[in-house]
Amino acid sequence: MFSKSSFEWLDFKWFTIEMLQSFDWQNSFWLYAIIGVPLLFVLKWLIFVKFRQKLEVAFPDTSLKSDFWTILRHIPKLFFSLFLIFILIALARPQKTSEQPPEQYTEGIDIMLVLDISESMQIEDLKPNRLESAKQVANNFIKGRLQDRIGIVVFAGDAFSLAPLTTDYELLYGYLEEIDFRMIQRGGTAIGSAIGVGTNRMRENEEVESKIMILLTDGESNAGTLDPNTAAKLAYGYGIKIYTIGVGKQGRVPYRNRFGQIQYIENSLDESGMREIAQITGGEFFRATDNKSLSSIFATIDKLERSEIKENKFTLTNDYYEIYLTWAFIFFIIWLGLKNTFLVSALED
Incomplete structure (x- = not known):
């Protein structure tokens, strides 16, 4: 009127x-x-x-x-x-x-961050070390999402779900801050078990069309009871795409021992295994050798996997x-x- x-x-x-x-x-x-x-x-x-x-x-x-x-x-x-x-x-x-002003709403996606917290993640070729760098980049990645459900799985010799899929990003920031090498006492790198735990969390919601897992590790699978390739096939069966990120440089890298002394150790990464996991699920493999490249990788994934934003415009x-x-x-x-x-x-x- x-x-x-x-x-x-x-x-x-x-x-x-x-x-x-x-x-x-x-x-x-x-x-x-x-x-x-x-x-x-x-x-x-x-x-x-x-x-x-x-x-x-x-x-x-x-x-x-x-x-x-x-x-x-x-x-x-x-x-x-x-x-x-x-x-x-x-x-x-x-x-x-x-x-x-247009009304925006999103069709969110499910994202599971799977982080390696094994002892080797203390290596300082990324600053201040591999784990802290990964935590910071993951924190920034979460800030850039809109209404996506995000969860966290951590693993070393064992794997467990640290945070369920949620849109409570403040809760996720708190969980990331608490991640520490001492969370899992058993040594090793159980990549297959980590993928299995993440898949188990993500398979519960069948309504979401897009599900991705970001697996970040610096070693090769040497622990756990589930083979990484078998776990990848299981994830693919539930419509989960896995992006794998190999962190760190090959060869001799600086490592700070428990006495605070820097010593150089040999570091190896199963790059071919990581590529195969990504290929099985339709994802991609990335290699991060420093802080800048790790940030760039997460930015790339962020662009590749965006929620569908719909607008209702009216006059x-x-x-x-x-x-x-x-x-x-x-x-x-x-x-x-x-x-x-x-x-x-x-x-x-």
């Missing part, structure tokens, strides 16, 4: 040029008909002059002087003209359209024809009232 107030139509602003120019006109062709309103009266006068009956009467020159009251008889015609003009404005359908259209229709009705009533008063002379020019 055109107003919140019942008397808004009384405002003089509806008559201003600025207001009329601000409208969007749905049937603008009616506005051109306004030009024809004065032409109607001219046409009526011409027809009247041509066909009226004449009675020749002689009057003295002194009696033919114009009088102010003779002008007043045109007032009813003025109100009838206004009635026609405002009817035409109403028919032109004045409107104002505003585009509302709000307000009609104002009722205002001008109201004024047209008022002018018509006034014209009817004046039509039978002294303002209308029975004699015509």
